Amino acid sequence: MPHGPETEPREYHHRDLRNHLLELALVDLEHHGAHSLSLRSLASRCGVSKTAPYRHFPDRDALLGALMEVGWKDLYALLASAHRHASSPLEGLRAMGRGYVAFALMRSGMYRLLFSGEGKTLSSLKGCPEGSDSFGLLLDQVKRCQASGWKSSEKPETIALGFWALVHGVADLALENLAEHPESSDRLQYWSMILDTMTP
Amino acid sequence: MPHGPETEPREYHHRDLRNHLLELALVDLEHHGAHSLSLRSLASRCGVSKTAPYRHFPDRDALLGALMEVGWKDLYALLASAHRHASSPLEGLRAMGRGYVAFALMRSGMYRLLFSGEGKTLSSLKGCPEGSDSFGLLLDQVKRCQASGWKSSEKPETIALGFWALVHGVADLALENLAEHPESSDRLQYWSMILDTMTP
DNA sequence: ACCTGAACACCGTTCAAGT
DNA sequence: ACCTGAACACCGTTCAAGT
Numbered sequence: 001m002p003h004g005p006e007t008e009p010r011e012y013h014h015r016d017l018r019n020h021l022l023e024l025a026l027v028d029l030e031h032h033g034a035h036s037l038s039l040r041s042l043a044s045r046c047g048v049s050k051t052a053p054y055r056h057f058p059d060r061d062a063l064l065g066a067l068m069e070v071g072w073k074d075l076y077a078l079l080a081s082a083h084r085h086a087s088s089p090l091e092g093l094r095a096m097g098r099g100y101v102a103f104a105l106m107r108s109g110m111y112r113l114l115f116s117g118e119g120k121t122l123s124s125l126k127g128c129p130e131g132s133d134s135f136g137l138l139l140d141q142v143k144r145c146q147a148s149g150w151k152s153s154e155k156p157e158t159i160a161l162g163f164w165a166l167v168h169g170v171a172d173l174a175l176e177n178l179a180e181h182p183e184s185s186d187r188l189q190y191w192s193m194i195l196d197t198m199t200p
Numbered sequence: 201m202p203h204g205p206e207t208e209p210r211e212y213h214h215r216d217l218r219n220h221l222l223e224l225a226l227v228d229l230e231h232h233g234a235h236s237l238s239l240r241s242l243a244s245r246c247g248v249s250k251t252a253p254y255r256h257f258p259d260r261d262a263l264l265g266a267l268m269e270v271g272w273k274d275l276y277a278l279l280a281s282a283h284r285h286a287s288s289p290l291e292g293l294r295a296m297g298r299g300y301v302a303f304a305l306m307r308s309g310m311y312r313l314l315f316s317g318e319g320k321t322l323s324s325l326k327g328c329p330e331g332s333d334s335f336g337l338l339l340d341q342v343k344r345c346q347a348s349g350w351k352s353s354e355k356p357e358t359i360a361l362g363f364w365a366l367v368h369g370v371a372d373l374a375l376e377n378l379a380e381h382p383e384s385s386d387r388l389q390y391w392s393m394i395l396d397t398m399t400p
Numbered sequence: 401a402c403c404t405g406a407a408c409a410c411c412g413t414t415c416a417a418g419t
Numbered sequence: 420a421c422c423t424g425a426a427c428a429c430c431g432t433t434c435a436a437g438t
Contacts, residue, residue, distance in 0.1 A: 013419085013421055035235065040411065049423050051413080056421095060412065116316040117376060154397060161379060162370075162398040169369025170362075172315065179361055197354060198362040200400065213402055213438085240430065249404050251432080256402095260431065 018056040020046045025067055029109040034064065034116075064113065071110040076134045078103055083137075089144040094199060096141060097167040098192050104171035105188055111175065115168070138164060151200075163199070170195050218256040220246050225267055229309040234264065234316075264313065271310040276334045278303055283337070289344040294399060296341060297367040298392050304371035305388055311375065315368070338364060351400070363399070370395050 014020070021042050028037055039060055040050045057063045082099035086092030104111040142160045146152045151159055173179070174191040214220070221242050228237055239260055240250045257263045282299035286292035304311040342360045346352045351359055373379070374391040 015421095017421085038411065039413090051415095051424080052422055054413075112316070115372065115376070117312050157379075158394060158397055161373065162366075162394045164378075165369035165373050165394065166362075166366045166398060167369065168372055169365035169367065172368055172372065173361065173365050176315070178364075179357075194358060194362045194365065197358055198366060198398075215402090217402085238430065239432090251405080251434095252403055254432075 014046065014048055014052075017046060017048060017052060021053055021056065021063070022066060022070070025063060026070070026110075029067060029113060030107065031109070033109055034067075034113045037063070039063065067110070068114055071107075071114045072134065074107070074110070075100075075103055075114070076137070079134055079137050083141055089141065089148050090150060090199075093138075093141050093145055093163065094196060096138060097163070097170075097195050097199070098188075100167045101171045101174055101191055101195065102188055104175050108175055111171065115172075135160070135164070166198055167195065170198075214246065214248055214252075217246060217248060217252060221253055221256065221263070222266060222270070225263060226270070226310075229267060229313060230307065231309070233309055234267075234313045237263070239263065267310070268314055271307075271314045272334065274307075274310070275300075275303055275314070276337070279334055279337050283341055289341065289348050290350055290399075293338075293341050293345055293363065294396060296338060297363070297370075297395050297399070298388075300367045301371045301374055301391055301395065302388055304375050308375055311371065315372075335360070335364070366398055367395065370398075 024042050024045055025037055028042070037060070039053045039057075042063075043050050043053050046052075053063070057066065078099050079096050082095045083092035086095050139156060139160045142156050142163065146154075146156060146159070170191050174187055177187070179187075179190060224242050224245055225237055228242070237260070239253045239257075242263075243250050243253050246252075253263070257266065278299050279296050282295045283292035286295050339356060339360045342356050342363065346354075346356060346359070370391050374387050377387070379387075379390060
């Protein structure tokens, strides 16, 4: 059945290839991890030749970079909404920590891509406004906590980095499932408890 | 110049291939990261055919696993020696934390291999006695701290996991160079300060 | 027991060429 | 502007065969 002059001509230049690639990549990222992402495989599943992606990304790292940008934005949005409905500054800080851990558990592929290094994390965070904005969000919340008397003698940057380190470490350990007790049906809850224990 | 009956016949079966491969791999690991490790390249630099490594490692992951075993052992030795000469239990705990961060900074390739996931970390830690022994070391030190009154109302496992998370997060952030102040000529010192600030 | 060689099924990337 | 096809230089892995 050959198609005549329809409004939407099939088998054309595909037009939205860039977004199609990113969409599939986001799925692969969660299901099989960043190291399994292949330009050739993505291309073929988009119904396009092996080299077509190079019109939209200079190389594989650029595709990964675009995915990270999405990740930073999502993380920022999650952190921003987490502290909004808190009953106190310190509760807001704790909520941000729980949100961070939840992000790591729910979107582990993306979390690992953002933070497992490979040398690109730093530049991607500094280069991406959403990345430094996330730290800015944390820093502001720490300052609000200090304004209400908590650890007010320390530099806010020191506290913010220390708290981020704690939260980040908890997220990493939770992701590696590094607590072998049997009743770990709800990992988020267990690790939130650890987090609260370490937050004065 | 053909060689006669010498004591050490060249160009033979190489005999110590397994260790030679591991040696080269350890160098590559620090210089270019785990993802750059290639069985074929290692083999050729050992002066052996591309498939020879398969007599010693079932697959690439097995080579990585053998490297991790080395890493766990080294980390364990470092932690064990770190707390030995401390003036108090809590000082010992802090020394272990600094040692962990120092390990991450000095052997970043190995540190990333051990902890950047790829799904193998958990099993490699649980499977390798040195891995769980490292946690046992930490747990014992925490118990000594609690015996002298520190946070004695909490479960030692909770404190140990929380402290490990903190230290691990500090190590990760230090590795990503996530503090952009100019005078960061000595990262270890800066992040040790952050660590001490967060350790009550 | 340990190693080689050919073979298969993948990769990223470049470049001349097509529409 | 966007995509294709052939080509190059890599991979991991299997397997029959050599010593």
